[in-house]
Amino acid sequence: MTSAESSLPRRADEGGRHGRHRRGGRRRGEQLMVPKAEFQSYYGRPVIKPPSWEARDIAGYFFLGGLAGGGSVLAAGAHLTGRASTAKAMKVSSLAAVSLSAAALVHDLGVPSRFYNMLRVAKPTSPMSVGSWLLAAYGPAAGAAAATAVTGRLPRTGALATGAAALLGPALASYTAVLAADTAVPAWHGVHRELPYLFVASATAASAGMALAVGPTRENAPARWAAGLAAVADVAVSQAAERRLGMVAQTWREGRAGTLLKTAKALTVGGAVTAAVLGRRSRIAAVAAGAALLAGSACTRFGVFAAGTASAEDPKYTVVPQRERLEAAKAKAETAATAAETEKG
Amino acid sequence: MTDVTDGTGPAGPPSTLASGGRGVPDGMDPHSGRERVGFFTDTSVCIGCKACEVACKEWNAIPEDGMSLTGMSYDNTGALGASTWRHVAFVEQTRPAPEGRTELPLLGGRSGAGTASGGGEPQGAGVPGGATAQETVEGGSGGDIRWLMSSDVCKHCTHAACLDVCPTGALFRTEFGTVVVQEDVCNGCGYCVPACPYGVIEQRPDDGRAFKCTMCYDRLGAGQEPACAKACPTESIQFGPLDELRARAALRVDQLHEAGVTEARLYGEDPEDGVGGDGAFFLLLDEPEVYGLPPDPVVTTRDLPAMWKHAGVAALSLLGACGAAFVAAAVTGNTGRGRG
Ligand code: SF4
Ligand code: SF4
Numbered sequence: 021m022t023s024a025e026s027s028l029p030r031r032a033d034e035g036g037r038h039g040r041h042r043r044g045g046r047r048r049g050e051q052l053m054v055p056k057a058e059f060q061s062y063y064g065r066p067v068i069k070p071p072s073w074e075a076r077d078i079a080g081y082f083f084l085g086g087l088a089g090g091g092s093v094l095a096a097g098a099h100l101t102g103r104a105s106t107a108k109a110m111k112v113s114s115l116a117a118v119s120l121s122a123a124a125l126v127h128d129l130g131v132p133s134r135f136y137n138m139l140r141v142a143k144p145t146s147p148m149s150v151g152s153w154l155l156a157a158y159g160p161a162a163g164a165a166a167a168t169a170v171t172g173r174l175p176r177t178g179a180l181a182t183g184a185a186a187l188l189g190p191a192l193a194s195y196t197a198v199l200a201a202d203t204a205v206p207a208w209h210g211v212h213r214e215l216p217y218l219f220v221a222s223a224t225a226a227s228a229g230m231a232l233a234v235g236p237t238r239e240n241a242p243a244r245w246a247a248g249l250a251a252v253a254d255v256a257v258s259q260a261a262e263r264r265l266g267m268v269a270q271t272w273r274e275g276r277a278g279t280l281l282k283t284a285k286a287l288t289v290g291g292a293v294t295a296a297v298l299g300r301r302s303r304i305a306a307v308a309a310g311a312a313l314l315a316g317s318a319c320t321r322f323g324v325f326a327a328g329t330a331s332a333e334d335p336k337y338t339v340v341p342q343r344e345r346l347e348a349a350k351a352k353a354e355t356a357a358t359a360a361e362t363e364k365g
Numbered sequence: 366m367t368d369v370t371d372g373t374g375p376a377g378p379p380s381t382l383a384s385g386g387r388g389v390p391d392g393m394d395p396h397s398g399r400e401r402v403g404f405f406t407d408t409s410v411c412i413g414c415k416a417c418e419v420a421c422k423e424w425n426a427i428p429e430d431g432m433s434l435t436g437m438s439y440d441n442t443g444a445l446g447a448s449t450w451r452h453v454a455f456v457e458q459t460r461p462a463p464e465g466r467t468e469l470p471l472l473g474g475r476s477g478a479g480t481a482s483g484g485g486e487p488q489g490a491g492v493p494g495g496a497t498a499q500e501t502v503e504g505g506s507g508g509d510i511r512w513l514m515s516s517d518v519c520k521h522c523t524h525a526a527c528l529d530v531c532p533t534g535a536l537f538r539t540e541f542g543t544v545v546v547q548e549d550v551c552n553g554c555g556y557c558v559p560a561c562p563y564g565v566i567e568q569r570p571d572d573g574r575a576f577k578c579t580m581c582y583d584r585l586g587a588g589q590e591p592a593c594a595k596a597c598p599t600e601s602i603q604f605g606p607l608d609e610l611r612a613r614a615a616l617r618v619d620q621l622h623e624a625g626v627t628e629a630r631l632y633g634e635d636p637e638d639g640v641g642g643d644g645a646f647f648l649l650l651d652e653p654e655v656y657g658l659p660p661d662p663v664v665t666t667r668d669l670p671a672m673w674k675h676a677g678v679a680a681l682s683l684l685g686a687c688g689a690a691f692v693a694a695a696v697t698g699n700t701g702r703g704r705g
Contacts, residue, residue: 062454062655062657063657065657068659070559071555071559093684130552130572137551143531145530186684197672202666204526204564204665220679220683224687245689
């Protein structure tokens, strides 16, 4: 933890400059003498503010949104292919998940009674605004799908609602990645291309896990396949994300985030393998695999959340990549200038 | 009622990148046709008196937010936040051998600008208001402690991430080109907090809503300058039309360079930078990160179109993967209707 270190009283010329290397002599046209990953800061204080969100509320919201959204797709597939009990169970699960996720979102507001202000405007530049509208459209669809499945009434309305929820569900599962990435948080913004794929993989794993846990084994073949695809995607995308992050990837590998993300991988892969090998024959194995997949997905969300917080709390992750970007731009400009000169001469 | 806007509250013009606009053009506020105003904080003349902090707290009736000692030089304020809208940073630097570096005499500098004379032995830079650039010389000739003081504030970015991501429209662009939170609209979602690339805006713990510098919106409305600029005794904080301030700042940097202060540089003045230029920009005497400022901030919403694209593709791949799972199940002979 950096804050323990940085809260110590000390002078800027000591601790405030981690690994400081004053460039000697002239500042203009100087050689690049600052070794990588050395950086200066103001008493080790964070440059940006970490999100004030509660992990339980917002990482929980990411998880539940994924579970609901992915679940609606599996429910629709089960509905279409006549896997009636899985379809019903998944519709109920999605309704429960989306209700809980909305509750988590409202709970996290500084002024919960003003939740309705979210629907005051529609702003494509605000993923939270887009998400609120998405939730407002998806929630009723998921509710109608579940209600009709449970009561057995209005089957045509139920089919329509199931279809609508299945179309909106994937958006609900992936937009939360944009919600996180559309910030100045280095561990999130840095992977703004990869995060949506990680989040849908995680959502697929969670909903496949739920389907394995609540559906009868004779209906669970699609869930087993989905779990396998999700696990492969989860591992591949995580690796791509860490590669993209460069030095910021430390926040994904170390500390609480590292533990959570490693656990997530183990649970997700373990769950998918268990489902593939034993999930068809053994109800107990299917339930265990499902539980592992659900837990793995939750760990992914809480892990990514923790990585974001860690990357915001240490100025290193803000300063070093920006410095490198500046130095790279400078080097490029200099090369271009030299090239132009050579051409002339 | 739903008011469909593209990024601003009721009073503001469209702000931002993703909405197609290019933010506020230099100088003019496109909606109101008024001149865009801002701050130029010239840290080379800041004496660290904190009059700006006090004036801000007083005028805006900002609550107390901690009285602890930080151990960070004379800075017991710590950082900008919900209840700190001006923050004076104090940096004490021990500098090694004076080879090639600038040294300003403690009481020099009445000689006016740009008159560096005598073989690279620079004069103190003359400043408006008569204060001097601060270089404390300790023990005779070998001055090795340098103070940097800087009054930080919300940058009122041209492309303001806080405003872009605010889902309620509480944050809006005023007719002066500044960025302000409407306290009666904010629902405390906290999205603006991690979105700001400078770590400025914050929620008040007991209140839940987000607060930050308004550039004294009320005073601007009455034709007054903001309280901090009014209170600053050295004109380190200068308020005015942004164009004018930029011109003045460019002159000031030249003046300092001529006087041998080669480390003087402007921060946030460039309309081509990652946030389209700051409405509140600075003259610094060291790298931005030494003052706790990000060296190359970029408005996060610059990448939002790419993010939405990837999210769309990801959503479709979720649909596709689940579809494929059902097809695979059918192909491998499990229709779900068998005996299992
Ligand atoms: S500095 Fe931060 S709070 Fe101020 S306008 Fe820019 S993004 Fe918003
Ligand atoms: S906390 Fe308030 S000002 Fe900040 S984004 Fe949310 S509604 Fe907007």
